[in-house]
Amino acid sequence: MLLHILNRSPLSSLVYRQAIATMGTEDRLLLIEDGVQGALPTLVRHFEALEGRLFALREDLVARGLAGKCDASVQVVDVDGFVELTEEAERTVSWY
Amino acid sequence: MLLHILNRSPLSSLVYRQAIATMGTEDRLLLIEDGVQGALPTLVRHFEALEGRLFALREDLVARGLAGKCDASVQVVDVDGFVELTEEAERTVSWY
Amino acid sequence: MTDVPPYHGDLLVILRHGPHGSSLLREGLDAALVAAAFGRDVSLLFMGEGISALVRDQQVGPLGQKGTAATLQMLEMYDIDRLLVDGEGLAGLGLAPRDLMLPVEVLDSSAMAVQPKVHRLVLTF
Amino acid sequence: MTDVPPYHGDLLVILRHGPHGSSLLREGLDAALVAAAFGRDVSLLFMGEGISALVRDQQVGPLGQKGTAATLQMLEMYDIDRLLVDGEGLAGLGLAPRDLMLPVEVLDSSAMAVQPKVHRLVLTF
Amino acid sequence: MRYAILLLGGPYSAQAAHSALRFARAVLARGHRLEGVFFYHDGVQNAARLMAPPQDEPHLVDGWVGLNAEQGVPLMVCIAAALRRGLMDEREATRHGKQGHSVEAPFELTGLGQLVDLGLGCDRLVTFGP
Amino acid sequence: MRYAILLLGGPYSAQAAHSALRFARAVLARGHRLEGVFFYHDGVQNAARLMAPPQDEPHLVDGWVGLNAEQGVPLMVCIAAALRRGLMDEREATRHGKQGHSVEAPFELTGLGQLVDLGLGCDRLVTFGP
Numbered sequence: 017m018l019l020h021i022l023n024r025s026p027l028s029s030l031v032y033r034q035a036i037a038t039m040g041t042e043d044r045l046l047l048i049e050d051g052v053q054g055a056l057p058t059l060v061r062h063f064e065a066l067e068g069r070l071f072a073l074r075e076d077l078v079a080r081g082l083a084g085k086c087d088a089s090v091q092v093v094d095v096d097g098f099v100e101l102t103e104e105a106e107r108t109v110s111w112y
Numbered sequence: 113m114l115l116h117i118l119n120r121s122p123l124s125s126l127v128y129r130q131a132i133a134t135m136g137t138e139d140r141l142l143l144i145e146d147g148v149q150g151a152l153p154t155l156v157r158h159f160e161a162l163e164g165r166l167f168a169l170r171e172d173l174v175a176r177g178l179a180g181k182c183d184a185s186v187q188v189v190d191v192d193g194f195v196e197l198t199e200e201a202e203r204t205v206s207w208y
Numbered sequence: 209m210t211d212v213p214p215y216h217g218d219l220l221v222i223l224r225h226g227p228h229g230s231s232l233l234r235e236g237l238d239a240a241l242v243a244a245a246f247g248r249d250v251s252l253l254f255m256g257e258g259i260s261a262l263v264r265d266q267q268v269g270p271l272g273q274k275g276t277a278a279t280l281q282m283l284e285m286y287d288i289d290r291l292l293v294d295g296e297g298l299a300g301l302g303l304a305p306r307d308l309m310l311p312v313e314v315l316d317s318s319a320m321a322v323q324p325k326v327h328r329l330v331l332t333f
Numbered sequence: 334m335t336d337v338p339p340y341h342g343d344l345l346v347i348l349r350h351g352p353h354g355s356s357l358l359r360e361g362l363d364a365a366l367v368a369a370a371f372g373r374d375v376s377l378l379f380m381g382e383g384i385s386a387l388v389r390d391q392q393v394g395p396l397g398q399k400g401t402a403a404t405l406q407m408l409e410m411y412d413i414d415r416l417l418v419d420g421e422g423l424a425g426l427g428l429a430p431r432d433l434m435l436p437v438e439v440l441d442s443s444a445m446a447v448q449p450k451v452h453r454l455v456l457t458f
Numbered sequence: 459m460r461y462a463i464l465l466l467g468g469p470y471s472a473q474a475a476h477s478a479l480r481f482a483r484a485v486l487a488r489g490h491r492l493e494g495v496f497f498y499h500d501g502v503q504n505a506a507r508l509m510a511p512p513q514d515e516p517h518l519v520d521g522w523v524g525l526n527a528e529q530g531v532p533l534m535v536c537i538a539a540a541l542r543r544g545l546m547d548e549r550e551a552t553r554h555g556k557q558g559h560s561v562e563a564p565f566e567l568t569g570l571g572q573l574v575d576l577g578l579g580c581d582r583l584v585t586f587g588p
Numbered sequence: 589m590r591y592a593i594l595l596l597g598g599p600y601s602a603q604a605a606h607s608a609l610r611f612a613r614a615v616l617a618r619g620h621r622l623e624g625v626f627f628y629h630d631g632v633q634n635a636a637r638l639m640a641p642p643q644d645e646p647h648l649v650d651g652w653v654g655l656n657a658e659q660g661v662p663l664m665v666c667i668a669a670a671l672r673r674g675l676m677d678e679r680e681a682t683r684h685g686k687q688g689h690s691v692e693a694p695f696e697l698t699g700l701g702q703l704v705d706l707g708l709g710c711d712r713l714v715t716f717g718p
Binding site: 218219231232235238239242243245246248328329331332 | 464498499538539569570571573574575577578583585587
């Protein structure tokens with residue numbers, strides 16, 4: 017299992033499609049920085065292929081005032097959980 | 113008439129939609145830098161609303177090996193033509 | 209369509225980036241504030257991710273980065289009261305004007321296409 | 334699906350940016366060349382705009398910028414011969430393998446999803 | 459006409475500086491005046507005096523300095539954007555109690571007010587984004 | 589586990605440096621080793637010794653230097669990417685016949701081979717993009 021990390025919003029960048037294209041069926045995706053916008057209910061559909069494997073970084077949601085606005089399908093983790101995700105994954109792949 | 117300038121490819125960035133959304137019916141769009149990729153026949157459809165008002169910078173096409181690959185609907189100008197387009201426009205708006 | 213409408217202002221600053229992720233939002237706001245402080249008539253147009261700058265309850269970043277919420281609160285003091293928001297972009301974020309920290313004017317697509325024309329200078333951030 | 338396939342190489346460098354527009358393509362290629370020079374087994378995966386790096390007849394930029402075509406010609410000398418291209422991206426550019434300056438292996442979507450798994454390290458540029 | 463350029467892209471990372479320099483030359487070649495180049499956002503990095511690209515590549519600082527020397531084009535660097543990115547002239551270094559400097563003439567550190575004046579005072583401002 | 593960080597984003601322009609610093613602290617807090625931070629692309633700008641952000645904002649150079657001082661984390665800056673962007677230490681300045689320098693210890697200019705060794709020699713490399 018690999019951890020993919022995405023820091024761009026699907027509202028302006030199409031790089032999320034490249035991330036998804038290289039993901040195996042067990043790989044996880046963590047949204048960080050501007051990428052956390054993808055956790056909003058109107059944008060999360062871009063990640064529907066990842067049901068149950070989509071994460072978002074709490075600190076970046078909080079800083080943007082989006083902490084209470086995430087779709088229920090997204091698992092929110094703090095930076096400690098971010099490190100934990102990297103421990104559990106064989107390696108990480110970053111998309112920006 | 114305004115000149116809008118776009119330096120990103122529709123293959124990776126959605127900023128072209130913002131450019132088009134703010135363009136008046138006489139405004140022109142010039143593709144420069146990575147933006148010239150939008151002049152390829154498979155990508156030019158993103159700009160179909162601009163029929164006759166879409167330009168691409170020759171030097172940036174040439175540097176990328178794309179000079180002979182543009183769609184026929186795109187008007188190719190060199191950097192002198194770029195300046196001329198700015199002369200003819202009331203002002204310019206850049207998108208990146 | 210060929211008539212040039214009367215100017216709405218000196219400067220239109222288009223804000224397309226969200227807070228924290230890049231410095232462009234802050235740099236665009238700084239340019240707007242300085243122009244206003246110099247007596248220029250400034251309009252702000254929030255598009256795409258830039259609209260998220262107006263979401264309520266923003267915080268400092270995890271290292272104490274200030275963000276832009278405090279700067280936005282200063283706009284009124286600088287007499288910047290023409291805050292324009294792309295209606296389509298607002299809907300794309302699933303937000304309504306009541307979700308925003310400041311009163312805004314929501315623009316439809318025909319109003320969007322007029323904005324660069326009715327300002328003497330347009331800066332995009 | 335849970336079996337880890339055998340490694341295809343030490344390093345996968347994913348190239349997503351075109352020549353001239355940013356330095357990322359060149360910086361990714363430089364990392365690949367150095368790794369190969371140090372005896373590592375390197376694969377390159379061209380995606381999206383990165384595929385345009387392989388288009389024939391590229392030139393220096395208008396100020397004499399070198400671009401990356403000359404670097405790509407050196408790959409063989411460094412024993413980097415696993416050049417992978419996203420088939421969907423290639424079609425998106427309206428290109429076929431014969432339009433490219435080097436022989437490549439075109440990947441379908443299932444082959445794409447395997448690449449990060451079969452290399453010990455993945456760098457994205 | 460009176461032109462001005464706003465440059466937001468860093469040297470070598472983005473094509474913006476190359477594009478702006480090329481555009482500046484073309485503007486002057488067509489007989490226009492270039493009232494100034496304003497460096498903002500990552501564009502401020504174009505003023506880094508210790509820039510040392512490989513010899514077979516364009517040297518951007520030399521390009522800007524040449525534009526200033528031959529045509530008197532002012533090179534204005536946003537001071538707030540510069541300081542946080544490690545770019546300061548001798549005067550700012552003294553003020554901050556630091557040894558050395560990373561920006562020197564003909565680049566001048568200045569405020570955003572200059573950008574506003576430049577943009578509204580000329581006929582055409584062209585922005586080159588990162 | 590042995591971790592390493594690859595940082596590609598410039599200071600203040602992108603959030604990458606803030607994210608990387610925060611991640612580094614969390615890695616260490618969980619008892620892991622951080623074998624090094626490699627600065628490449630715009631990330632090299634994080635080594636600019638004259639960085640002077642406003643006092644009420646995080647000072648990134650101080651953050652990196654603290655990481656090195658407290659935990660001995662090596663701060664490796666790609667020399668090729670640095671030189672073209674105006675970042676050089678005293679040794680490179682002498683070699684290029686320039687006065688002054690823009691990078692100093694604990695940041696060390698080094699080659700891309702170090703990135704490869706770091707990435708393949710540790711258990712986890714995490715990239716923070718621009």
